[in-house]
Amino acid sequence: MKVVKKLIVPLFIVTVVASLSSCASNPNEKTSEAPVTTTPSVAASPTPDIIAATPTETPTVTVTPTPTSEAPSVTTGLSPSPSPSAAKLREKTKLTETPNSKTLTYNAIPTATEAPTGKTVDVTVYTIDSQCQDFVPKKTSVPADEPVAGAVGRALEGHNDGDFSLSGYRVSVQNGTATVDLRVAPNSKRSLSSLSSCENSAIFGSVSRTLTSNSKWKIRNVRFTEKGEEVVF
Template identity: 40%
Template sequence: MTTTVARLTVCLMSLVALTLGSCSAPPVADAPPGDRSPVPTPSPSATQPSPSPSVAARLTAPTGTLSPTTTINIYKVDTQCANLAPEKVTVTASKSLEAAIAQVLAETDSGDFSIAGYRVSQEGARAIVDLRLPANAKRSFYSLSSCEQLALFGGIRKTLLNNSQWKIQSVQFTEKGQEIVL
């Protein structure tokens, strides 16, 4: 009887932890719609960290200011996990490259795998995307299924290559400066 109660207690606590872990903070009531929190200032240089996927919505959401916007295609894996399909999104023109990557990362974030942050730099026609895992990550890039790899690496690569305004012809992925070879 005691082991059954203990097991039920552990299951209940796990369920509560999972439920609370998936919750997000409520929007600030005083802020006008679309201006609920400050937008980070990601830099395309390799010296400044770019935003984590959790700020993808803030990078791409209309802010109520007169910042010029642009429409780009991001690429997401289809329901069959066989191809990447384009989706048009509107982003701030001055931060379109960073916002595009943030959007793709937001799409690939799952309960057991997420990216803590990234940096992007552009050297001529080559983009270098340095991805960072959380310090307590349970999974690495090498543990991703082929579908997850397509969604993450394929989605970023195709997004960067197929938006001609960035003039990118190749994409390299690194983790803390070391090339990721899958």
């Protein structure tokens, strides 16, 4: 009897455990066996084409800058300086007008009775004879500080008569060439170009011979001008 009890008790325990195991596994089986609901597929309608939107033109806005207020000008007592262009124009005009406005000094032609003042030196002056054939030498006194100019004046002496008259002369010497610039008197009825051959010898010939014959002046050539222009005779 004891042996039977020992066998029944383990069997009972095994039966209970088996029952509990089956109970524990049943809910999972029910869940997994739940019917699957099938959702009918609906054909997707095609997406309508998107209408291209017309771009909206943005109006251009022109912004006008607001003028800034200018500071008031201050007037001073000083006169404004001329612009560079005006200053250059004035300078150019001044340089152009200077030679024309320069006053040239001419020596007066002496008379036969006029004697030089101050310290003098003796030079040989040549004048044409009355027949216009030859030059006659003559010793005369001239200013010591301007012997060349003094000699030219004496050579021109005595030719201011009739309808031809000289009012003055200038002399310059450079590199052995003497330039004698003559000035005809405003009231002269004749010009240098109207002189006769004898008159040319009396004026131009006498001056040339006087200047080239005085060796200490070392003058080899003599040219004549009237107010700076070459005289042709």
